[in-house]
Amino acid sequence: MGRSVPGELSPPSSFLQKRDFRLFWTAGAIDGLGTCASVLVLPLVLLGAGYPPGLVGMLASIAMVSGLVASPFAGVLADRWPRKPMMICSALAAAAAMGTVFAAVAWGRTLFAHLLAAAVVEQVASACYMAAAHGTIRRLVPPADYPRAIGSLQARDQATQIVGPTLGGVLYQAARWVPFLADALSFLLAAVLVRAVRTELTPEREGPATSFVSDLAHGVRFVWTDGFLRFVMLWTAGLNAVLGALYYHAVFSAQGRGASASSIGLILTFSGLGGLIGALAAPWLVRRVPSALVVAAASWAMVPAAAGLAFTTRTWAYGLLLGTVSFTAPSVVIVLHARAVLVVPDTLQARVGTVLGTAGEGLAAFAPVAAGVLVSAYGGRTVGLGCAGALGLLALYATLRVKYLRADGPGPDADTEPRHTRDSVSASDGGPL
Numbered sequence: 001m002g003r004s005v006p007g008e009l010s011p012p013s014s015f016l017q018k019r020d021f022r023l024f025w026t027a028g029a030i031d032g033l034g035t036c037a038s039v040l041v042l043p044l045v046l047l048g049a050g051y052p053p054g055l056v057g058m059l060a061s062i063a064m065v066s067g068l069v070a071s072p073f074a075g076v077l078a079d080r081w082p083r084k085p086m087m088i089c090s091a092l093a094a095a096a097a098m099g100t101v102f103a104a105v106a107w108g109r110t111l112f113a114h115l116l117a118a119a120v121v122e123q124v125a126s127a128c129y130m131a132a133a134h135g136t137i138r139r140l141v142p143p144a145d146y147p148r149a150i151g152s153l154q155a156r157d158q159a160t161q162i163v164g165p166t167l168g169g170v171l172y173q174a175a176r177w178v179p180f181l182a183d184a185l186s187f188l189l190a191a192v193l194v195r196a197v198r199t200e201l202t203p204e205r206e207g208p209a210t211s212f213v214s215d216l217a218h219g220v221r222f223v224w225t226d227g228f229l230r231f232v233m234l235w236t237a238g239l240n241a242v243l244g245a246l247y248y249h250a251v252f253s254a255q256g257r258g259a260s261a262s263s264i265g266l267i268l269t270f271s272g273l274g275g276l277i278g279a280l281a282a283p284w285l286v287r288r289v290p291s292a293l294v295v296a297a298a299s300w301a302m303v304p305a306a307a308g309l310a311f312t313t314r315t316w317a318y319g320l321l322l323g324t325v326s327f328t329a330p331s332v333v334i335v336l337h338a339r340a341v342l343v344v345p346d347t348l349q350a351r352v353g354t355v356l357g358t359a360g361e362g363l364a365a366f367a368p369v370a371a372g373v374l375v376s377a378y379g380g381r382t383v384g385l386g387c388a389g390a391l392g393l394l395a396l397y398a399t400l401r402v403k404y405l406r407a408d409g410p411g412p413d414a415d416t417e418p419r420h421t422r423d424s425v426s427a428s429d430g431g432p433l
Helices: 014-048 053-078 083-106 112-133 136-140 143-174 178-195 212-225 227-256 261-288 291-309 315-343 346-364 367-378 380-405 420-428
Strands: none
Touching: 014 053, 014 083, 014 112, 014 136, 014 143, 014 178, 053 083, 053 112, 053 212, 053 346, 083 112, 083 178, 112 346, 136 143, 136 346, 143 178, 143 261, 143 315, 212 227, 212 346, 227 261, 227 291, 227 315, 227 346, 227 367, 227 380, 261 291, 261 315, 291 315, 291 380, 315 346, 315 380, 367 380
């Protein structure tokens, strides 16, 4: 055996890597199915109990914002504490919250304040789980497999978003409380699967302990002062916002032309399937095409598909074009995230991951409102062209920044171990500005 370089991680055996990654993947799949199933039916339960739609929407918004706000703080904890126990405790907390919702619905005591508190606890616990999960890829997968691993995680999440709502509807038909029981059990099973992971996930800390605020600020500063990570944050946030706007633009425009609910559902199904197929195909593409070319070409390929949404009037064409955009985006996301995992030190994986995630999801949260207001004010064609123009600007930005990807990155010829000692020096010095 060769000597390990000081400060670098010693990867587990190939067998453990595969076994532990499968456990981690499966835990997320089960958790995601349960969450997507219960998210669909919670508003139905509240509406059935007589609460007005505005109050129901407020609950969903407060819960979502709670998770977004908690995420950066959870990232600091995940870079300080053992990550596996943090994931297990977070899953158990979410299971307890959904368990109380199951009991309340089953016994017919659906109080708004209780359901709001449970939804907030579940979102904050999920944010803590995801923050700890950000540091796992680096421990469970060798660098050459980063694109394939991230692609499989994206495909998993796309599949749960497609299957989960349907599952929730089926369970709701059996009894109103069944989806919440299923969600609570899914969190419990996820905790059991994470507990079975044998690889050490505890982050390495170097130097004297610093304050919580200092660690939080360091994570934000690390992303902003590194040219590549700043590019990932801005590009991903912009893409999420535009994709969200396109998604709701297609729904509002189709509805305005008299499309049926089943036809609109077909549009959303095409979009989900496009994202799933794109996530499955992206690792194959990334292994064969230079990363810089993938990012630039895929970014530009989304522009004409988005522009087509401004001119189509047929429901199937909405679905096909939106599915094309959803198919193309994962290849860029996988390249950028795989590179980010490679260059970010283990001690900052959670903080960087939560900063990037919060920026992307925070901006996307305004997409439904923006799409509704703009479609009402200016019409679907203007909004579609505006989204295409925004994607064009993102493509131009990506073309000007692909220089960060021309260095050696994750792929078949990548280093066999993370080189975070060297990369952390350049990043802490401000990175390639």
